Amino acid sequence: MDAIDVITTKRDGGELSPAQIDWVVDAYTRGGAGGVADEQMAALCMAVLWHGMTRAEVSRWTEAMLRSGERLDFSDLPRPTTDKHSTGGVGDTITLPLTPTVAACGAAVPQLSGRGLGHTGGTLDKLESIPGWRADLRPDEMRRHLTEVGGVVCAAGSGLAPADRKLYALRDVTGTVESIPLIASSIMSKKLAEGTGSLVLDVKVGSGAFMKDTETARELARTMVDIGADHGVRTTALLTAMDTPLGYEVGNALEVAEAVRVLSGGGPDDLVELTVALAREMLRAAGLSGAKDPADALRDGSAMDAWRRMVRAQGGDPDAPLPAAREHRGILASATGRLTRLDAYAVGLAAWRLGAGRARKEDPVSHGAGVTLHARQGDQVRAGRPLLTLHTDEPERFESAAEALEGGYDIDGPEDALPLLIERVGA
Template sequence: MRMVDIILKKRRGLELTSEEIEFFIQGYTKGEVPDYQAAAFLMAAFFQGLTPRETGDLTMSMARSGDQADLSSIPGIKVDKHSTGGVGDKVTLILGPLVAAAGIPVAKMSGRGLGHTGGTIDKLESIPGFQVTMDNQNFLQQVKRVKLAVVAQTGHLAPADKKLYALRDVTATVDSIPFIAASVMSKKIAAGADAIVLDVKVGSGAFMKNSEDAFSLARTMVEIGTSVGRQTVALVTDMDQPLGFAIGNALEVKEAIETLRGNGPADLRELCIYLGTEMLKLAGIAEDELVARRKLEELLSNGGALNKFKELIEAQGGDPEVVENPDRLPGASSVYPVISDIEGYVREIQSEQVGVVAMWLGAGRATKESVIDLGVGVVLKKKVGDYVKKGEVIADLHVNENKEIAKVADLLRKAYVLQREPVVAKEILLGKVTKESI
């Protein structure tokens, strides 16, 4: 078997065999297939597309390219959750403790962020002492004991995906639905969960900018999960404005704690309940949505979810006192209010622009080598549908050292689009894809 023949076959629009896909993935992971041939394959597949069977085979080959977690020693149905990413997305910090408190074992492997703000792991590291690495034995024991562990994903989990993503990034082949689906699902399958709930974001602050592409991606990922025996559900959710109010690592942890107290922003709370409902159903803990929702709302109101978060922090060496006193988290040296120079109803908030502001303040990484400032970020004061008076504060910038703060504030101001007529905000949940509705 030769790589050049596989490239030529795909360039002609023919369907590859499982063996040919395996040859490519294993060869590229081991360094036997050079970058220039892998790049040629990616471009051929980008234009010719992949069939559902090819996409499934690509996913499983990538999942087999490295370590595969064995969670079979943990009792119960293990349900994982994945978000395609958005601005202000601190859902895992809330959802993990919430569903663990309901009795679902959550063995979560998360990544670091490259872009607007840190990933889940960076946010957790803003908690003093919190350890995001542990060996496999302690990881499994903690999930058995606490029902929850969140650790940094190792480079040995689906290493083919890491190599391929870096190549896709420099060959203009990132925005391919089969490639995106295979990238996400290979890591989820390798992570060992029995069932997967996907949060597919769509809008100005998401990778998918329109609903058609978002639902196509959701269907592809559900199809892959189903084909390999994983119960999989995808929710398509709105990202035309940041999720919640806080954008920035410690700021998002504070907002997560407030939500776990039963308060927090309505959109963030509602999204966590929607996702949690699907997780409870897949785990067999609730027979329908009404029972699941009631259980989750009860855990938010009675302190069960908050106590589970505290238990997680303590188990992983963090300071549990941050739950009662969030001011123990890293903070910024100053807060700069952003004043609106016009008035009207907020029609939209350009999420990506807000994310860029947060990154400029130091909350995110422009490159893999960038060092995150855990205390800085943005706290919005107005969301879509709110009325803004001229001279009113629309957001606070939490700043350490930044000599161009006026320019940054102006960029944030321009992210707000106002109009004279009242506006009704979109529902956070735009749709659901299951194996029955693919």
């Protein structure tokens, strides 16, 4: 094989053969003499961005990335396995109440999660707000927790789909992140490597999401659902709104506290609705549609019991106080009326500037930093009353966070909100 031949095939709009895909992914991952150089893979990614890939190409590309590392296998567990992946958003706390809820209904949930970057939060950063909780687990520890507790949320090991890790870093600096085939194969190679028997995708749509419109979100969802089917993993997707933040809290410890309120039978309506909808979809995908209903698990305390077992199993103390920021500042409503828009991206950017997120993967986060919403889209607000509260340990961050929120909300303006649950994609 020759890298130039592979690049020119796709540059000219051709379809890559299985042998070409296998070779180029392996040669790039290995590197060194005889490998594919960064500039060559960058050229190929740009050609894919422009010309796309067929279903067969995307499936084979995902398979090649899967084969670059190890693949976990939980098929012998006494419970069927199912997992959820979110494409990311603002106030997207869902994994925290969802995993124990599904576990309480009889499934095992091997949830490999990531860290936040930019305006979107990371599940591992949120859970690390809990004193003692640890994200790094060995495969044997995952297996034990799935058997004994039913759910685990942890970091992906370095041995899972290493080709994706190298390729994602390259795409990030070469303007090729937006390619739907490459996004889909990146997500699915990691999710398939974790060994789940079924998968539900939460594809976010709106200003606070990577996919800004329903059409592109639907295309991404369909591509990932097809990859799952081609690899024998039952996969469905829900397109859900991310034009305004979920819940009332944005930030690591703030979102953990809100998740606990959901698990206690309360919490914001949108978080509860989405948790229940995704949980039902996961149970259906796992063949447990006749099992306990997730709404009942939240009401009767069994989801909370599963949460406490999960936290303890990973070294955390579910009763320990969560970190709180030292400094707080209110953002007041500029007028009296109805809050018709509260932009998810603006709120996420403000939380990031307050210290809740990171600009680079190696940056630390402030667990207590973030934004509390005192009103949500559709609520009545009064001039001079708090609309938002900013939390940080570093008061010099307030000014830039407030700037991020300028123009980020409307009172008595035009309304064009997406429904929380937009549509379902899959069999």
